Structures are given as C-alpha cells and as structure tokens.
Amino acid sequence: MSLKVEVEQKVLSANDRLAAALRERWQERGVFCLNLISSPGSGKTTLLERTMERLAGRVRAAVLVGDLQTENDARRLSQYGFPVRQIVTGGTCHLEARMIEQHLPAVDRPDLELLIIENVGNLVCPSSYDLGEDAKVVLLSTVEGDDKPLKYPGIFRRARAAVFTKVDLLGLTDFDIERAEEHARTINPEILTFRLSNRTGEGLDRWVAWLEGEIARKRAAR
Numbered sequence: 033m034s035l036k037v038e039v040e041q042k043v044l045s046a047n048d049r050l051a052a053a054l055r056e057r058w059q060e061r062g063v064f065c066l067n068l069i070s071s072p073g074s075g076k077t078t079l080l081e082r083t084m085e086r087l088a089g090r091v092r093a094a095v096l097v098g099d100l101q102t103e104n105d106a107r108r109l110s111q112y113g114f115p116v117r118q119i120v121t122g123g124t125c126h127l128e129a130r131m132i133e134q135h136l137p138a139v140d141r142p143d144l145e146l147l148i149i150e151n152v153g154n155l156v157c158p159s160s161y162d163l164g165e166d167a168k169v170v171l172l173s174t175v176e177g178d179d180k181p182l183k184y185p186g187i188f189r190r191a192r193a194a195v196f197t198k199v200d201l202l203g204l205t206d207f208d209i210e211r212a213e214e215h216a217r218t219i220n221p222e223i224l225t226f227r228l229s230n231r232t233g234e235g236l237d238r239w240v241a242w243l244e245g246e247i248a249r250k251r252a253a254r
C-alpha cells in the first residue's frame with residue numbers, strides 16, 4: 033500500500049469513528065441532521081434561506097456552513113433567527129467530523145431538533161466524509177448539465193435525496209430534468225428527487241414537508 037493511501041485511510045477511519053459518535057448523539061437526542069452537498073453556486077445557501085424562512089417558529093434548528101475562505105454564507109443566513117456558524121476550512125475541499133465537533137458548541141442547544149450542514153461547494157471530496165448526518169442531500173441546478181449524476185456517481189449513490197434547483201431556468205439550456213432524474217435513479221434506485229426553484233418558490237412546499245416529516249420521525253424514535 034502506498035504511503036498516501038495509508039495516510040488517507042487512517043484519516044478516514046478516524047473521521048468515521050467520530051462521525052459514528054456524533055450520529056449516536058443525534059439518535060439519543062432525536063435530532064435530525066442533514067448534510068447538503070453540491071458544486072459551488074447550485075443554491076445550497078439560498079435553499080437554506082428559503083427553508084429557514086418557512087421553519088421559523090416551528091422547528092428548533094441550527095446551521096453549520098462550510099466555506100473555503102469567506103464568512104458570507106453565515107452572514108446571509110444569520111437573519112432568520114437560528115444560530116449559524118461558519119466553518120472556514122482554509123482551502124480544504126470538504127468538511128470533516130472533527131470540524132463539526134469543534135464548531136457545534138456555538139450553535140447547539142439542549143432542545144435542538146434539526147441541524148443542517150452546508151458542505152464546501154464540491155461534488156467529489158465531501159461525498160467521502162461522513163459527518164454523522166442522517167441524510168446527505170445532493171443539489172444539482174438546471175444549468176449544470178443533466179449528465180452530472182453519471183459523472184459524479186459517488187455522491188448520488190450516497191445521497192438520500194437529490195434536489196434539482198433553479199427549475200425556473202429550465203428551457204434556457206438543454207438540461208432535461210427527466211433525464212437528470214433517470215440518471216440519478218440509475219446510480220441510486222432509492223434516491224428521492226425534488227424539483228424546486230428558490231426564486232419562484234415552486235416545489236418548496238414538498239421539500240419542507242419532507243423535512244418536517246423526517247424531523248418528526250427522528251424525534252419520535254428517540
């Protein structure tokens with residue numbers, strides 16, 4: 033085994049142990065934890081803004097948001113009344129469980145019901161790092177090409193749900209949403225799919241209803 037592969041495997045297994053401990057903690061407390069993954073600009077922060085608007089006063093939520101360099105996303109999200117913490121990775125292309133552990137105290141509270149993590153914008157590295165989440169959700173916007181599920185099978189295989197964003201822009205490119213969904217299902221027959229627009233609000237009701245269902249289920253299983 034090469035040294036690089038050996039080091040990578042060690043980092044991953046340390047990450048997996050920590051992620052397992054986080055998952056156990058969420059299980060005991062009945063907290064639903066979501067890990068949002070997409071390429072930069074697909075609409076993760078905007079979807080979080082729309083989601084937080086709708087959950088305000090109904091769900092006790094917190095957000096951790098990863099970025100290579102800036103605090104912009106946390107600033108955007110902090111106006112919705114939920115605790116938000118930016119994790120600046122300083123160049124690392126993904127979040128790791130130890131970063132979640134480290135920044136959690138800034139947003140955690142005893143009666144937390146929902147923790148949403150916005151990962152660093154990237155379809156590749158974040159898919160291999162377990163953060164102790166209940167579900168990974170992959171976002172793909174309708175301007176990125178409907179072949180992307182086939183090109184990035186790792187994340188589509190591991191995701192519980194695929195959210196196709198920017199449906200208000202359908203028709204401006206040759207993105208075929210049926211084909212994109214078909215490709216996603218070829219990779220992962222179980223994957224849930226959502227079509228939505230953060231701009232017009234289309235599809236947001238179904239997304240929020242799914243989320244609320246999962247939160248209720250997690251709370252009940254505690």
Ligand SMILES: Nc1nc2c(ncn2[C@@H]2O[C@H](COP(=O)(O)OP(=O)(O)O)[C@@H](O)[C@H]2O)c(=O)[nH]1
Binds near residue numbers: 070199229
């Ligand atoms: N037309 C349209 N624009 C969107 C939608 N969602 C996000 N955007 C825009 O896409 C850009 C990137 O969004 P952002 O949420 O920052 O993406 P992130 O990098 O994945 O967090 C911003 O200019 C958003 O206003 C959408 O559903 N429709």
Ligand SMILES: [Mg+2]
Binds near residue numbers: 076105150
């Ligand atoms: Mg963002």
